[in-house]
Amino acid sequence: xxxxxxxxxxxxxxxxxxxxxxxxxxxxxxxxxxxxxxxxxxxxxxxxxxxxxxxxxxxxxxxxxxxxxxxxxxxxxxxxxxxxxxxxxxxxxxxxxxxxxxxxxxxxxxxxxxxxxxxxxxxxxxxxxxxxxxxxxxxxxxxxxxxxxxxxxxxxxxxxxxxxxxxxxxxxxxxxxxxxxxxxxxxxxxxxxxxxxxxxxxxxxxxxxxxxxxxxxxxxxxxxxxx
Amino acid sequence: xxxxxxxxxxxxxxxxxxxxxxxxxxxxxxxxxxxxxxxxxxxxxxxxxxxxxxxxxxxxxxxxxxxxxxxxxxxxxxxxxxxxxxxxxxxxxxxxxxxxxxxxxxxxxxxxxxxxxxxxxxxxxxxxxxxxxxxxxxxxxxxxxxxxxxxxxxxxxxxxxxxxxxxxxxxxxxxxxxxxxxxxxxxxxxxxxxxxxxxxxxxxxxxxxxxxxxxxxxxxxxxxxxxxxxxxxxxxxxxxxxxxxxxx
Numbered sequence: 204x205x206x207x208x209x210x211x212x213x214x215x216x217x218x219x220x221x222x223x224x225x226x227x228x229x230x231x232x233x234x235x236x237x238x239x240x241x242x243x244x245x246x247x248x249x250x251x252x253x254x255x256x257x258x259x260x261x262x263x264x265x266x267x268x269x270x271x272x273x274x275x276x277x278x279x280x281x282x283x284x285x286x287x288x289x290x291x292x293x294x295x296x297x298x299x300x301x302x303x304x305x306x307x308x309x310x311x312x313x314x315x316x317x318x319x320x321x322x323x324x325x326x327x328x329x330x331x332x333x334x335x336x337x338x339x340x341x342x343x344x345x346x347x348x349x350x351x352x353x354x355x356x357x358x359x360x361x362x363x364x365x366x367x368x369x370x371x372x373x374x375x376x377x378x379x380x381x382x383x384x385x386x387x388x389x390x391x392x393x394x395x396x397x398x399x400x401x402x403x404x405x406x407x408x409x410x411x412x413x414x415x416x417x418x419x420x421x422x423x424x425x426x427x428x429x430x
Numbered sequence: 431x432x433x434x435x436x437x438x439x440x441x442x443x444x445x446x447x448x449x450x451x452x453x454x455x456x457x458x459x460x461x462x463x464x465x466x467x468x469x470x471x472x473x474x475x476x477x478x479x480x481x482x483x484x485x486x487x488x489x490x491x492x493x494x495x496x497x498x499x500x501x502x503x504x505x506x507x508x509x510x511x512x513x514x515x516x517x518x519x520x521x522x523x524x525x526x527x528x529x530x531x532x533x534x535x536x537x538x539x540x541x542x543x544x545x546x547x548x549x550x551x552x553x554x555x556x557x558x559x560x561x562x563x564x565x566x567x568x569x570x571x572x573x574x575x576x577x578x579x580x581x582x583x584x585x586x587x588x589x590x591x592x593x594x595x596x597x598x599x600x601x602x603x604x605x606x607x608x609x610x611x612x613x614x615x616x617x618x619x620x621x622x623x624x625x626x627x628x629x630x631x632x633x634x635x636x637x638x639x640x641x642x643x644x645x646x647x648x649x650x651x652x653x654x655x656x657x658x659x660x661x662x663x664x665x666x667x668x669x670x671x672x673x674x675x676x677x678x
């Protein structure tokens with residue numbers, strides 16, 4: 204196993220603060236790209252997942268095929284999926300987004316379905332007995348009760364997408380991944396460290412922000428259960 | 431047929447021709463050698479992680495100590511991109527096989543720790559009590575009672591780790607190591623999209639096969655008495671309780 208001798212070979216420091224201060228625009232641009240790629244992926248992921256999950260709730264036979272197709276997509280490594288798409292959509296943001304969206308689907312659909320399925324039957328019956336129409340029952344009773352599991356799914360989708368965005372650097376996208384890749388190619392550690400640290404920080408901040416959203420969206424759950 | 435469809439057909443024809451080319455099946459850049467490299471590296475990383483992470487996690491799960499650390503391991507692991515781990519390993523250990531091994535080893539640990547711990551800690555207290563009541567020592571209870579009961583969850587962690595490692599080993603081509611990722615990374619560099627596509631196809635097949643083989647292994651090694659409460663595939667991703675498979 205290579206010991207400190209290998210480390211000593213290079214005198215390049217882990218971070219050069221003067222590079223950071225003279226490249227704030229580059230770093231900021233990468234960060235903004237990263238956030239955009241993530242938001243678009245999870246946003247489109249939700250737009251696709253919500254109807255599919257609702258259909259899977261309505262027709263139970265639909266659940267198995269939806270989960271197996273999204274499950275297979277989920278197993279394919281991101282770099283392979285990106286590479287499979289390149290011949291059709293090129294080295295573009297579209298390619299990156301198709302791959303990123305496809306990884307959010309399983310997480311989101313599974314959690315929406317599980318959240319709705321977890322609503323106790325007697326609660327549904329009580330709502331029915333109180334004369335709720337199916338639509339109102341869904342919006343006022345089932346959805347609020349399913350919300351913790353759905354938001355848990357969104358949190359996991361956001362955090363995993365933030366990590367996956369870095370891989371799209373290999374097709375020239377990638378936000379902070381671009382910094383990491385560039386640092387690798389040029390053997391410039393500062394870029395690798397800045398890209399990696401910001402990426403982890405972004406994931407943590409996004410996760411905490413979603414916990415905040417959950418607390419605001421579900422004031423009734425604040426006292427009973429911490430997420 | 432429109433020009434776009436024609437181009438697609440021609441492209442897929444080129445991919446087939448790539449696979450049919452004899453030289454792509456020979457030598458160090460041949461498919462068999464790349465698959466072999468990929469599997470040996472993944473196996474070594476997962477094997478090393480099993481040896482290092484599994485015994486202490488199982489034991490702590492048995493004692494039910496330090497649970498929050500074991501569980502938060504996976505959550506923290508999810509926030510750290512494997513791509514960053516790989517590149518940082520390359521910065522520390524130079525390029526080649528070492529950083530690839532170290533990065534894959536590190537990535538395999540969180541799901542193993544979390545699932546081994548949770549599997550053991552979640553064993554029904556009544557079962558543990560009956561083991562004690564029968565006069566079993568702690569070790570006997572761990573080995574003959576708790577571990578078999580925890581096995582489905584423990585093996586799910588192994589599967590998560592293995593699938594993740596096989597997928598991430600593809601990225602290791604970026605740090606000048608071999609494996610199937612070579613075709614993708616080299617192809618992208620040379621704008622040879624036929625090679626890229628062929629490599630991606632091989633990686634996708636290998637990942638799905640790994641998942642299937644380990645799922646079968648899980649099915650056959652778990653005691654028949656437990657299979658009715660086998661962890662369902664359709665559980666929500668609640669994150670904390672056990673490791674969820676991450677896309678890579």
